[in-house]
Amino acid sequence: MVFESLSEKLQSALGKLKGKGKLSEKDVDLAMREVRLALLEADVNFKVVKDFIKNVKERAIGSEVMESLTPGQYVIKIVNEELTKLMGESQAKLTFASSPPTVILMSGLQGAGKTTTAGKLALHLKKQNKRPLLVACDVYRPAAIKQLEVVGERVEVPVFSMGDKLSPVDIAKASIEHGKKHGNDVIIIDTAGRLHIDEDLMNEIVNIHDAVNPKEVLLVLDAMTGQDAVNVADTFNQRLGITGVILTKLDGDARGGAALSLRAVTNKPIKFVGMGEKLDDLEPFYPDRMASRILG
Ligand code: GDP
DSSP, rough: TTTTHHHHHHHHHHHHHHHHOOOOOHHHHHHHHHHHHHHHHTTHHHHHHHHHHHHHHHHTTTOOOOOOHHHHHHHHHHHHHHHHHHTTTOOOOOOSSSSSSSEEEEEEOOTHHHHHHHHHHHHHHHHTOOOOEEEEEEOOOOOHHHHHHHHHHHHTTEEOOBBSSSHHHHHHHHHHHHHHHTTSSHHHHHHHOSSSOOOOHHHHHHHHHHHHSSSSSEEEEEEEGGGHHHHHHHHHHHHHHOSSSEOOOOGGGGSSSSHHHHHHHHHOOOEEEOOOSSSTTEOOOOOHHHHHHOOO
């Protein structure tokens, strides 16, 4: 289950407050100490945890409790609201260009799920009556082009590729002309992954970016990598200026550290989450629903 371990620990920490008719500052302190530990164990960024606990405490101590809630319920409500805020408050939607096509640049490390997610996104857009085009710009691994073609076939979305002899910048530019000619209103460019942040490949994606001026620059991150994912996001954001994150493999993430830290560290929203290997396992990300799910 998503965030199972974090969820259990938070529920246990806050559950102790639930029945209490009156809360002392010490009760809140003790509970917050447990919440702090639970968040740190979930691999949430240290500073994010510190600010979070401070905000909850400030609101919980010395404030008037609403009549309809017990003090314990009130603290849980505050934690829920602060968790929601941490993840970005409201759902962040994709932005579309006022005159099509909308160009979406996909970026990320190898293995994060970029190619799969490009296919998932194409399917999601197709269901919204868009006419997406997938573009294969990873010229370093012939298998990558093939993989995108297979994904495209499965979601019944055309794939534009020019083999592995041309530069990714030229392929990206040509794909936009092709898309315009064929009535594609969204162009999803799959780029070469990298094992680690790599200067050459980073320069390449910056060049593609400058050549096609994308409306969305989505960074695909593997939720299971926790704070590493957050560090990757920080670097990509500084170099490339991302517009949002797609957090994959959330279905296997019991901890939740990346989901809870990304927004606060990068100030960029999580737009979608990957919830499985199937091509329809992509969901828009709703911070409020996620907070409620964590608190049970
Ligand atoms: P890329 O190297 O970034 O293009 O990554 P791929 O798209 O090849 O994906 C790497 C692996 O992660 C594949 O086995 C995918 O099936 C798997 N994967 C991608 N997204 C998800 C997800 O949301 N959940 C799960 N469980 N697996 C995923």
